[in-house]
Each structure stands twice: as structure tokens, then as C-alpha cells.
Amino acid sequence: VSRLDWAPVSLSCLLSCLALLGSAEAEAQPITLRAGTLLDGTGEVRRDATVVVDGGTIARVETTPGPATYDLGGLTVLPGLIDTHVHISTHFDERGRAASADEPPERAILAAAENLFLTVASGFTTVQSIGAPEDLELRKMIARGRFPAPRLFTSVRPVSERTGTPDEIRVFVRAVVADGADVVKLFASKSIREGGDPTMTAEQVAAACGEARSLGRRTWVHAHSAEAVRRAVAGGCTAVTHGSQVTEAELSVMAERGVYFEPNIGLVSQNYLENRERFLGTGNFNAEGFAFTERGIPLKLEMFARALKVPGVKLLMGTDAVAGAHGRNVEEIIYRVERAGQRAADAIRDATVVNAAALGMEGRLGVVRPGAVADLIAVEGDPLEDIRALRRVVFVMRDGVVIRNEVRGR
Numbered sequence: 334v335s336r337l338d339w340a341p342v343s344l345s346c347l348l349s350c351l352a353l354l355g356s357a358e359a360e361a362q363p364i365t366l367r368a369g370t371l372l373d374g375t376g377e378v379r380r381d382a383t384v385v386v387d388g389g390t391i392a393r394v395e396t397t398p399g400p401a402t403y404d405l406g407g408l409t410v411l412p413g414l415i416d417t418h419v420h421i422s423t424h425f426d427e428r429g430r431a432a433s434a435d436e437p438p439e440r441a442i443l444a445a446a447e448n449l450f451l452t453v454a455s456g457f458t459t460v461q462s463i464g465a466p467e468d469l470e471l472r473k474m475i476a477r478g479r480f481p482a483p484r485l486f487t488s489v490r491p492v493s494e495r496t497g498t499p500d501e502i503r504v505f506v507r508a509v510v511a512d513g514a515d516v517v518k519l520f521a522s523k524s525i526r527e528g529g530d531p532t533m534t535a536e537q538v539a540a541a542c543g544e545a546r547s548l549g550r551r552t553w554v555h556a557h558s559a560e561a562v563r564r565a566v567a568g569g570c571t572a573v574t575h576g577s578q579v580t581e582a583e584l585s586v587m588a589e590r591g592v593y594f595e596p597n598i599g600l601v602s603q604n605y606l607e608n609r610e611r612f613l614g615t616g617n618f619n620a621e622g623f624a625f626t627e628r629g630i631p632l633k634l635e636m637f638a639r640a641l642k643v644p645g646v647k648l649l650m651g652t653d654a655v656a657g658a659h660g661r662n663v664e665e666i667i668y669r670v671e672r673a674g675q676r677a678a679d680a681i682r683d684a685t686v687v688n689a690a691a692l693g694m695e696g697r698l699g700v701v702r703p704g705a706v707a708d709l710i711a712v713e714g715d716p717l718e719d720i721r722a723l724r725r726v727v728f729v730m731r732d733g734v735v736i737r738n739e740v741r742g743r
């Protein structure tokens with residue numbers, strides 16, 4: 334998908350997005366969506382189903398025909414997609430370069446708003462941002478319900494080996510949770526461009542994950558090498574992200590201990606390479622780093638194929654989306670199916686039901702069933718037959734409010 338493909342999307346969405354302003358009150362009555370095909374998230378497929386939405390919640394799913402508020406009869410309806418790993422405020426600046434901290438804050442925050450819009454318009458109604466302090470203001474703005482955006486979870490600020498001793502790390506975790514973090518992010522290994530070795534000690538990892546758990550918060554551990562992954566599992570952490578060097582042994586232990594695994598194989602590296610000139614010279618992006626990124630792509634594909642073979646691994650769908658990737662999150666799902674051979678139904682289940690559980694929202698998000706939040710999207714075609722159908726999102730509802738609708742008047 335080229336960046337230009339978004340131009341018509343943004344224009345056509347503008348009208349329906351403006352309607353959002355008045356829709357919170359207007360849709361106080363129950364509304365109905367007729368789905369030609371309904372994928373409920375768990376793997377169940379229903380034909381000609383009607384979803385009844387009341388007050389932002391799914392009231393019931395019916396099969397009795399009758400007039401519907403939104404006739405999505407020729408489309409496939411599924412739960413709003415979830416991405417457990419984005420960097421929502423990352424963007425390219427006015428010079429087209431990966432933005433740095435010296436950019437004026439008003440430009441930075443508007444770019445973040447644009448990313449939120451692109452993300453929800455592409456069918457992702459929930460994202461977890463790994464994470465930046467400005468996420469707190471974004472989350473507040475989203476909660477006001479006047480801006481078309483996905484629901485946002487955030488880690489605000491990460492823990493790293495430089496945070497300090499285990500005791501200092503516990504103090505930091507309490508502070509970041511008090512600031513409003515939904516999840517605690519640990520930087521427990523070097524980046525893949527620097528080899529991925531562990532950076533935090535086992536004691537530091539256990540302190541962070543233990544403290545977060547005692548405060549009722551989940552933990553997300555950036556870990557590439559097998560040893561860094563083992564420390565996260567031993568520390569009782571919720572999820573491991575990246576894991577580019579995991580072997581069957583770590584995958585089995587993660588499965589056994591119920592630790593979620595969020596590999597990012599289809600979008601982040603490819604996006605860095607597509608936008609090489611924009612990143613080159615920023616952060617640790619040099620020629621050597623790019624060579625490493627390039628070599629990493631087939632290795633990550635092999636790693637994912639290994640993960641599919643280990644029974645019981647709880648795979649998450651997280652993209653690690655940075656500048657250039659927002660709104661293209663679905664490419665991770667497509668890559669998993671087309672390149673890594675994951676079953677389409679499983680890939681969709683990861684991006685809905687499994688992701689919801691990893692966010693502590695089991696039964697509330699990622700499913701179409703009574704009592705769940707009314708986050709629903711519709712796509713042209715059947716993603717079970719052709720996963721690329723997920724690129725053709727024509728309807729998005731979040732919390733019972735229609736954010737995008739290109740079905741009307743067709």
C-alpha cells in the first residue's frame with residue numbers, strides 16, 4: 334500500500350467523521366447492523382446476522398430479518414482489530430525525516446492525532462502504545478469521544494537497565510502507574526540492530542514485573558535474545574515482544590507459563606527499509622543497522638514459523654508501528670498468513686480475542702457477543718478466503734459510534 338492510497342480514504346472519511354460530532358447523542362436508541370457474514374472473533378462464522386447495539390454495547394446477535402440501521406449485507410463484519418504494540422506519536426517531520434524531540438510540540442501532537450485517525454480508519458479500534466508521556470493527553474482527548482481515534486492503552490515511560498537497582502525500579506514502577514500507565518514496558522535487551530543481548534539483569538526484570546503485578550498492571554518486555562526472553566518468563570512478566578532469537582525451548586516455556594508472545598515480523602522492519610532515507614542518521618539507524626534489519630526479516634519469518642509449531646503459544650498481533658507504518662497495521666496480519674502460513678482464522682483470532690485477553694479485556698473487546706463493547710468493522714470480501722480483504726475496510730464503529738462509513742448511498 335503506497336502512502337498515496339490514503340488520500341481518497343481520508344477524503345471520503347471526512348464526511349462520516351464529521352458526523353461523529355453529533356452521533357453520541359443521536360445513537361442513544363438501539364442500532365442494528367446487518368452483516369452478510371459475521372466473524373465473531375472466536376472463529377465462529379454466521380451468515381445474515383444482525384448485531385443489535387445499545388448504548389455502546391452489543392446487546393444481542395439475531396438472525397431474524399428486518400430493516401437495519403446499517404445494511405452491511407454484502408460485507409464481512411468482524412470485531413474491531415487490536416494492535417498491542419504501536420508507537421502512536423512517531424512520525425516524519427516537515428523535512429520528511431523521522432521527527433526528533435526538538436520539533437515544536439504542537440506539530441508533534443497534531444502528527445500523533447493524524448496517526449490515531451489513520452489507525453482507526455484502517456479498522457483498528459484499540460491500540461496499545463509503547464509508550465510516551467504525550468499518550469496521557471491523547472488518551473484524555475479520545476475519552477471525550479469527539480475525535481475519531483482508537484481506544485488507547487499506554488505504558489507512558491519505559492523501565493530500562495539505567496532505571497537503577499531493583500528497589501529504584503520498584504519506585505519507578507509505582508510512579509509510572511500513578512501517572513496513569515495501563516501497562517509497564519521493560520527495555521530488557523539491546524535492539525535487534527545492536528545484536529539483541531540482555532541489558533536488564535534477572536533481578537531488575539523480576540522487580541519491575543513483580544511490582545507492576547502487585548499494582549494490577551500488565552508488563553510488556555522488549556527482548557530479542559533467548560536469555561532476555563528467559564529472564565522475562567522467570568520474572569513473571571505478562572508478554573514478551575520481538576523475541577527475534579527465541580528457540581523452541583523458550584517458546585515452550587512461554588506456552589507452559591502462559592506468557593504472551595508478540596513477534597513483529599511483517600511491518601516494522603519492512604517499513605524501516607522502505608523509508609531508509611527518512612530514518613538514516615537518526616537514533617541508531619546507520620548503514621550497519623539497516624543491513625542488520627534486512628538480514629533479520631527472513632530470520633524473523635523462520636522464528637514465527639517455529640512459534641506456530643509449538644503447541645499452546647499465545648501469539649499476539651502487534652506491529653511495533655512507527656512513523657510511516659500507522660494505518661498499515663493490517664499488513665502484519667497479511668504477512669503472517671501469506672508468508673508464514675498462519676491460518677487466516679487464527680491470525681484474525683490473535684488480532685481480536687487473544688489480543689483482548691492480553692490487554693485484560695477478555696470478553697469485552699475483540700468479540701461480537703452480548704455484553705461486549707460495540708467495536709465493529711466491515712470489510713469488502715471474506716478475509717478467511719482472502720486475507721487482503723482486511724485492506725478494504727469500509728465501516729468502523731467504536732463504542733457504538735460510527736467513525737467511518739462508506740456504505741451509505743452505494
Ligand SMILES: [Zn+2]
Nearest residue numbers: 418420463653
Ligand atoms: Zn516498539
